[in-house]
Amino acid sequence: MSEFTPLTSALGGMLIGLAAVLTMALLGRIAGISGMIGGLLPPYAGGATAAGERGWRLAFLAGMIASPLVLLAATGSLPEIEVPVSLPMLVAGGLIAGVGVSYANGCPSGHGVCGMARFSVRSIAATLTFMATTAATVFLVRHVLGA
């Protein structure tokens, strides 16, 4: 069970949208996290431009990792998460998701927010597809396999 939180979820969503807009306004880039992770992995392109691309991506991800401290400062406590999934299943899910985002060229941040906000047909198709398979997988895991 998780509590229905329309207001904080909408506020969080608006911050996500604002961060995506700032990424475009300042850096001229799509705020897609799977793309940022991929851009930090080999094989590397050479040259100063490629090195600069890795620099901002690394800083962006470092800011995200440090972001629980923002909530700690604002609310006085760290945000709580609940992970009702075993470690082997998290690894399996991570591997499958990693292959998927590599071929899809994006994930919920890149396609679901940035691409949809540009009304990109590819991103709309990608988002509808993964929303459908995610829902189907949750149904299968929880109600058919009974995990």
Next chain:
Amino acid sequence: MIRIASAFLIGLLFGAGLLLSGMANPAKVLNFFDFAGSWDPSLAFVMGGALLVAAIGYRLVLARPAPALATSFSLPARTALDGRLIGGSALFGIGWGIAGFCPGGVVPALGLGRIEPLAFAGALTAAIAAVRLLEARRAQRPQAA
């Protein structure tokens, strides 16, 4: 240097939004997709809030000649729907449905110092790296494609 500092600050904002919204919380993500069980519609509000701000903001920003700290906007040029996009997205959804973490959600969760986000993020990164190496090798041998 100002690009690096800006990227870090935007990352802080992005991560705070993901944490606040519930996107970094697998229990909440999985409940959003569990229509037949403990359905929690909160994530629809995340999507709504994010798209509202991003759609309006992008419109204003992309009307400008260039970004503030870079020479040009870098936007995906591809428009065609293909099997890789749809197949990759379908596969990603299976992973998201199993784990409840997505690439964006897991990164701020890493900062909470728990083992579960590390397990997912490690596997995710390994798989992205493996596909990159595989595709780079394939690109070097065009006759085999």
